[in-house]
Amino acid sequence: MMNMMKKLGLPARIVSTSREIENADKIILPGVGAFDHGISALTRLDLVEPLKKRVVQDKVPLLGVCLGMQLLAEGSEEGSLRGLDLINGYCVRFESDGESSVRIPHMGWNELSICRENPLMTHLEGCRFYFVHSYHMVCSDMVNVLATAHYGNNFTAAVQCGNVWGVQFHPEKSHRFGMALLVNFARL
Numbered sequence: 001m002m003n004m005m006k007k008l009g010l011p012a013r014i015v016s017t018s019r020e021i022e023n024a025d026k027i028i029l030p031g032v033g034a035f036d037h038g039i040s041a042l043t044r045l046d047l048v049e050p051l052k053k054r055v056v057q058d059k060v061p062l063l064g065v066c067l068g069m070q071l072l073a074e075g076s077e078e079g080s081l082r083g084l085d086l087i088n089g090y091c092v093r094f095e096s097d098g099e100s101s102v103r104i105p106h107m108g109w110n111e112l113s114i115c116r117e118n119p120l121m122t123h124l125e126g127c128r129f130y131f132v133h134s135y136h137m138v139c140s141d142m143v144n145v146l147a148t149a150h151y152g153n154n155f156t157a158a159v160q161c162g163n164v165w166g167v168q169f170h171p172e173k174s175h176r177f178g179m180a181l182l183v184n185f186a187r188l
Contacts, residue, residue, distance in 0.1 A: 001030050001065070004172040008179055010186045018050035026185065027051065027060060031067025035091065035135070036079030038067050048084065055086060061163045061188045062086070063120075069159065069166030070135060078135050086164045088140035094152065102152035105134040110149040110169070112157055118146055120165050120184050121158070127177040129157070129169035136168060163188075 005012035012028070015021055029051075031038045042048050054060040064072045073083045076091035083091075096102045109128045114121050129149075136155040139145050146165070147158035159166045165185070171178030 021050040029064045029068035035076040064166035112147040129174040
């Protein structure tokens with residue numbers, strides 16, 4: 001992610017302390033790996049409460065990417081720990097009936113179907129993004145679904161609630177479309 005931000009000329013730095021979170025104008029929560037490991041890492045670094053304070057009370061824009069989006073939910077079938085609970089929803093594993101071509105994990109390019117206008121998705125209708133995941137968020141309130149993609153069935157590919165956004169795909173690996181999304185986030 002940092003390489004892409006640098007390429008775009010967008011100021012960014014990796015943070016690991018609550019003080020750094022307190023000084024952030026915008027926050028990107030990336031993630032690779034498993035749900036419990038991700039939330040445990042945030043807890044171990046004592047970042048959960050500072051992160052939630054900045055986002056909920058101070059209204060700092062937050063973008064969760066891949067596992068970072070999943071961590072925004074209440075929880076996940078993948079683990080037993082509670083998520084950040086910033087988006088009402090739960091993460092579930094893709095289902096494979098064994099007969100279809102749906103392989104888990106889902107890896108590859110998919111086109112987005114934008115559900116509603118939003119500044120994060122400006123000029124991105126029909127764009128393709130790169131996904132790598134086995135779990136996806138099911139929102140409790142469909143108003144939070146910003147975009148869907150299709151893999152066996154339609155699934156939530158992007159969410160938004162107030163100043164909290166999440167994308168299941170990897171914008172940093174999605175070439176010009178990912179660059180456009182990150183620029184949109186920087187302009188929020």
